[in-house]
Amino acid sequence: MTERRPRLAVWKFASCDGCQLSLLDCEDELLAVAAAIDIAYFPEASSTMAPGPYDLSLVEGSITTEHDAGRIGEIRRQSRHLVTIGACATAGGIQALRNFADVNEYVAAVYATPKYISTLATSTPISAHVAVDYELHGCPIDKRQLLEVISAFLAGRKPSIAAHSVCVECKQRGTTCVMVAQGTPCLGPVTHAGCGALCPAYNRGCYGCFGPMESPNTASLARQWQSLGAGRRELHRVFRSFNAAAEPFRRESEEHGD
Amino acid sequence: MATKTIRVDLMARVEGEGALDLAIQDGKVTRAQLRIFEPPRLFEALLRGRAYSETPDIVARICGICPIAYQMGAVHAIEQAFGMSVNGALRDLRRLIYCGEWIESHALHVVMLHAPDFLGYPDAIRMAADHGERVKAGLALKKTGNEILRVLGGREVHPVNVKVGGFYRLPERADLARLAGDLERARGHAQDLLEWASGFAFPDFERDYEFVALRHPQEYPINAGRIVSSRGLDLAIEDFHDEFEERQVEHSTALQAVLKRRGSYLVGPLARYSLNFDRLPPQVQALARQAGLGAVCRNPFKSILVRAVEMVYACEEALRLIASYVPPAAASLPVTVRAGVGQGCTEAPRGICHHRYEIDADGAIVSARIVPPTSQNQLSIEEDLAEVAARNLDLPDDALRDRCEQTIRNYDPCISCSAHFLKLSVRRA
Numbered sequence: 001m002t003e004r005r006p007r008l009a010v011w012k013f014a015s016c017d018g019c020q021l022s023l024l025d026c027e028d029e030l031l032a033v034a035a036a037i038d039i040a041y042f043p044e045a046s047s048t049m050a051p052g053p054y055d056l057s058l059v060e061g062s063i064t065t066e067h068d069a070g071r072i073g074e075i076r077r078q079s080r081h082l083v084t085i086g087a088c089a090t091a092g093g094i095q096a097l098r099n100f101a102d103v104n105e106y107v108a109a110v111y112a113t114p115k116y117i118s119t120l121a122t123s124t125p126i127s128a129h130v131a132v133d134y135e136l137h138g139c140p141i142d143k144r145q146l147l148e149v150i151s152a153f154l155a156g157r158k159p160s161i162a163a164h165s166v167c168v169e170c171k172q173r174g175t176t177c178v179m180v181a182q183g184t185p186c187l188g189p190v191t192h193a194g195c196g197a198l199c200p201a202y203n204r205g206c207y208g209c210f211g212p213m214e215s216p217n218t219a220s221l222a223r224q225w226q227s228l229g230a231g232r233r234e235l236h237r238v239f240r241s242f243n244a245a246a247e248p249f250r251r252e253s254e255e256h257g258d
Numbered sequence: 259m260a261t262k263t264i265r266v267d268l269m270a271r272v273e274g275e276g277a278l279d280l281a282i283q284d285g286k287v288t289r290a291q292l293r294i295f296e297p298p299r300l301f302e303a304l305l306r307g308r309a310y311s312e313t314p315d316i317v318a319r320i321c322g323i324c325p326i327a328y329q330m331g332a333v334h335a336i337e338q339a340f341g342m343s344v345n346g347a348l349r350d351l352r353r354l355i356y357c358g359e360w361i362e363s364h365a366l367h368v369v370m371l372h373a374p375d376f377l378g379y380p381d382a383i384r385m386a387a388d389h390g391e392r393v394k395a396g397l398a399l400k401k402t403g404n405e406i407l408r409v410l411g412g413r414e415v416h417p418v419n420v421k422v423g424g425f426y427r428l429p430e431r432a433d434l435a436r437l438a439g440d441l442e443r444a445r446g447h448a449q450d451l452l453e454w455a456s457g458f459a460f461p462d463f464e465r466d467y468e469f470v471a472l473r474h475p476q477e478y479p480i481n482a483g484r485i486v487s488s489r490g491l492d493l494a495i496e497d498f499h500d501e502f503e504e505r506q507v508e509h510s511t512a513l514q515a516v517l518k519r520r521g522s523y524l525v526g527p528l529a530r531y532s533l534n535f536d537r538l539p540p541q542v543q544a545l546a547r548q549a550g551l552g553a554v555c556r557n558p559f560k561s562i563l564v565r566a567v568e569m570v571y572a573c574e575e576a577l578r579l580i581a582s583y584v585p586p587a588a589a590s591l592p593v594t595v596r597a598g599v600g601q602g603c604t605e606a607p608r609g610i611c612h613h614r615y616e617i618d619a620d621g622a623i624v625s626a627r628i629v630p631p632t633s634q635n636q637l638s639i640e641e642d643l644a645e646v647a648a649r650n651l652d653l654p655d656d657a658l659r660d661r662c663e664q665t666i667r668n669y670d671p672c673i674s675c676s677a678h679f680l681k682l683s684v685r686r687a
Contacts, residue, residue, distance in 0.1 A: 068297065
């Protein structure tokens with residue numbers, strides 16, 4: 001008899017599918033992962049949908065409907081460990097821009113018959129509804145980090161994921177600082193590492209898609225941006241994107257509001 | 259009279275979640291509705307007030323599988339509003355990254371989502387136990403598509419290098435040379451997969467769709483062309499909203515696009531191929547014919563073959579683009595912001611994707627309208643379902659249910675794009 005393989009489930013809420021796709025994008029590792037664990041529930045990849053309980057649930061997407069607010073509670077009850085993957089599940093995603101607006105006006109701007117649409121006034125992270133064991137940042141998540149999180153939880157250890165800023169990754173990569181050398185405004189100093197400092201390596205400033213690092217000094221960075229010419233409108237906008245509802249970014253954006 | 263209900267709680271192997279309502283009474287299908295419950299994320303509303311320069315990054319988030327399609331629709335539209343156009347080597351690099359998206363998206367669908375239907379497996383992982391080499395070939399092909407996205411875009415999901423005017427950074431020659439090596443192998447994998455899929459058993463089913471796709475004077479359409487149809491439509495992309503409209507139906511959070519004068523139509527690989535067979539290189543045409551395809555394909559179950567043909571083509575096209583690449587003077591053209599309206603339409607892996615933006619003098623988005631492929635195909639999917647179900651009423655419930663699911667998967671629907679939750683219930687009265 002082989003030992004019982006740990007059971008994995010992958011769940012989707014309001015999202016673009018990109019974070020769960022990251023698992024299928026592990027082209028070299030996928031078959032090995034599938035041999036080591038029982039992918040019990042992953043509708044995007046398989047029509048076998050086995051009932052819980054699950055050892056590890058990966059949750060993509062934010063909560064934007066009453067129905068989904070109920071569904072996440074049931075998933076939590078079925079899951080020994082629950083890990084959120086990506087900016088939507090961890091911070092509410094780009095769709096959390098509605099939190100700062102009138103959702104009815106938003107719906108009316110898209111749909112001719114708004115009454116057919118049932119949606120909440122806010123887009124909220126999973127942690128606003130249930131206890132979360134780990135939050136993996138990124139829009140999208142980095143697949144190497146995903147493999148590390150899966151391995152760590154299944155081995156019963158803490159994931160080894162750096163909590164420092166993108167700046168450290170630029171140094172590791174050997175990228176010259178785009179803000180210092182070119183005067184390009186960059187969110188790297190306040191943004192959670194994980195992407196490998198992609199944007200500066202591509203000659204542009206970081207736009208914050210991994211959300212705030214631990215204890216970011218956003219006020220200081222905002223002053224730096226101002227000295228490079230950024231106005232209130234730009235600062236208001238730049239902190240209000242894929243992680244708009246993450247507290248440090250929300251607060252800094254409000255500082256530059258109308 | 260006995261009433262029978264079959265229920266599938268969630269449609270598998272599609273991107274996003276939706277439901278099918280099939281009602282059967284006295285041996286007749288009385289209702290076939292694809293219900294889309296994807297919670298709306300309201301992109302067209304949240305784009306208002308954003309800078310033009312942020313738009314390619316924001317719209318990428320509509321879809322993790324085809325972010326390039328959204329980025330390209332947006333940059334083309336914004337460039338049109340600014341009265342500029344991107345040509346030469348920069349245009350070629352855009353076509354190259356788009357080939358990468360076609361390859362990764364089609365390989366995902368052909369091998370991991372669609373092939374298991376024909377061979378009777380729940381997923382590609384279990385299919386790999388008996389067809390390991392094919393699954394590995396599919397994964398290798400997918401990886402090559404993603405590698406193009408990584409080299410040109412920085413990462414496979416939500417690439418960071420596309421901007422209005424071109425790119426932030428040009429690729430290194432050595433990286434392109436490495437890609438060319440990968441693509442040679444990938445082309446071989448794509449041909450093998452086409453040959454493999456051509457041996458599948460296809461239901462004898464055709465419908466007289468109105469195909470709608472782009473058509474370009476020389477190229478197989480990816481990033482440019484006029485909008486044409488198999489019933490004589492021939493429009494500039496700017497006239498899209500004159501002939502097409504989006505209607506809201508109660509059972510769907512995706513708007514359904516229709517031709518104002520004729521109703522349902524079909525976009526995607528079948529339409530693109532059937533309207534542009536003559537634009538494929540002769541050796542790709544020959545491979546298509548060897549696989550049993552004609553110049554026109556009206557059998558939606560054979561879309562798997564057409565996707566495989568398009569993978570071969572995308573590998574060849576990517577190789578051609580790399581071979582002829584001469585680096586441009588700069589990674590992007592200078593942008594002069596002005597107020598205006600711009601439209602863009604490109605061939606996403608699932609079909610045409612149309613964008614229209616109104617921009618103010620500060621370069622902020624005033625209004626946005628985006629019509630993704632799946633919302634255009636939604637009516638055709640429902641019509642296919644009604645007909646497939648009607649022809650297969652004698653099948654046992656399980657088999658009928660499987661056939662209906664496969665009918666939906668023929669379209670590689672991207673429900674996240676179009677608006678989620680596919681519940682299939684068959685009610686027999």
